[in-house]
Amino acid sequence: MLPDYPDIKVQLFDNLTQALWGLVDNNAPLAARIKNYRQVEGDKFSYETIDGQLEVKEFKQIKLEAALPAGLTSSETAELAERKLSELAQKLAQQSEGLLFSTIEQAAQTSGNVVDARGMPLDPSKYWDQIERMPIDFDSAGKAELPTIIVHPDVFAELRRKILESENDPKEQKRRREVLAKKREEWRDREGNRKLVG
């Protein structure tokens, strides 16, 4: 065989993998905000929901293949590898965010947290209807930790305009204050329950 540097290449491959995940993050900004937990053993996992239900889940596979042909020059191989890496990152991002959305959708359906807008344009008041249905936490400064809204880019500009309008709409602001006050009370109750009794 020709001289090779297997140990160094293992390290380089590890760096390449890190770079790949960095690219995946760029293509899947929502999934990028989620921490990963590595389960070393077993074939399933379970967790307890806020309602005390134990949910059992099995793993879902995200799988992609990429091949680099033999016979290319070194520079051609490097160029192709870079392109393939970028393609892989895009596909992985699609798969991981697709999986994320399907999981959220399934969870929302199960918990009844789905509001069907029935084809109507997105309205900020609907947003507060949604917030009213979910538990909201508050930070140490008392600020609500509101969830991220994910919309299609085409909808974003229109939604942004409506949100700005709603900020000057006393009726909408009253609704916002009411919902947040209710959520703060709920959060205080929840926090108050983090105690050992009896």
Place this chain on the structure above:
Amino acid sequence: MIERVIENWLDNVNERGYETAFCQALTAQGHRIIRRPAHGGTEHGKDIVSRDKRGTYHAYQLKTGNLGKSEWRSIRDEVTELVEVPIHEPGVPAAQRFTPHLVANGRITDPVSHEINLRNTQWEHRGYEPLDLILKDDLFRIFVDLQGNFLPTAPQDFETFLRLYLAEKRAFLDKDAFASFLVSFLPIGKKLKKSDLSRLFAGTAILANYVLSGFQRAGNHIAVCEGWILVIAHLLRVAENAAFMTSWRQSLDLVIQSWEAAAMDLAKESTESPNWIEGEVSTDHFVFPYRQVILTGYLATVAIYKRLTTGRLAEEDQILDTINRHRGGTFWGESATPFAFAVMWFLLQRGQEQRVVDIAADLIKLIATLNHHKQPVGLPDPYYDSQAIIKQAAMGQRIFGYHQSFTGRSFSIRPLVEFLVRLGHKRLLRSLWYDITEVDYVEFVPDDSRDIYLWRIAKGMDVRRRWGRPESWVDLLERAEAKSVPTCIMITHYPQLVLPFLLVYPQRLTADLTRFIERRIRQQF
């Protein structure tokens, strides 16, 4: 190829290193081992005493290397004692005839052979059995024949074996590789014939002995302890499917004795070492706090183990002093929890409850702080050992995966909380409770409870639970005092091994097992 490894091993091993393998070979031939050095030194020239299937008694003296004239002169008196002094062991009739054997992993020179022949004639005239010689070629044949058809034959398995055999002997044992090597040839989960079991257990122990004797020769007691626990655990997994306990029990007991010997050596060296510094001095301070946790944990484990088996160790006060001198250390992650528990259990029995409560409360606070969901990474779970953490902390190596985190959950928090519950520290727990609820408790539950002996389990579930909101002290107390324990041979027949097992398998530490150990300790101290 394996024959060359065995030959190489025989050339390099000392008598202590091949003694376990030799006892295992005798067991596989149907001998009952009555005495071995683990039972306490050589007596009247006899390292090992056994009784074979036909009821004949045998006494063995083990030596290292070739026997030339000068070596023979230095051992001649001992060999004479071996031949002439009767076996003096419980259960052996007085003046019982026996066959004396001189065992050496080298060869013998002609003049020595000639002298032994002459002496044998004299001994026979005087009514003694003649001395039998078991030399390197005989040992080689015994070991090769015994292992027969389950030696590593697949190239990958053999490569793993060689890697383990040739590993750096001052380092930790590569537990991943050693466990996968054991799994590669053991018939785990399969029914076995009674006749195969004894050979399988003995053969496995001998294969393990090839790997571990190098560590033993280097005085690397931790590696030897960890290796024997892995062997014990995997053999117990095989035993779970075998109903014939009598056929393998002696073989397993020999392995357990080997673990005991290594653990006692470690305890001796630890209590005698003035400062616990080892190897290259200039960089030792990076690893010293990790070593402190391991050594205090092992010392406490040895003291507890002895209390659970033969009774209080004569050196127990010395162990206590040493542990008291070495307060501190780095709690590098959840694989350190069993070491902390060992120390806490030992100190508790030695009347240091307040210190124990402080340690447990500090660990709970540490976990609740580091594994708060707003932290980026958190405290590594039990799947990361001290070496991995040192590589990351002191050498900047990337150990964790991309975006990997341990926050929001912990394997140790429930056993620690329940420990304080059993001690009745309600007020203390109340003060910690808000932070505790930040961290869910996790446990890995295998589909088949008999798989707990395996290093990695394919079928099973990671179970994550939230604390009650609010949590009731009555419910907590009920859970902490529950009677449930996993049903397996280790629990029913070898309860003293559960703590040593957890030091090597921190991923198996659960609320049930900690409760079980605690109850056993309370009964025995």
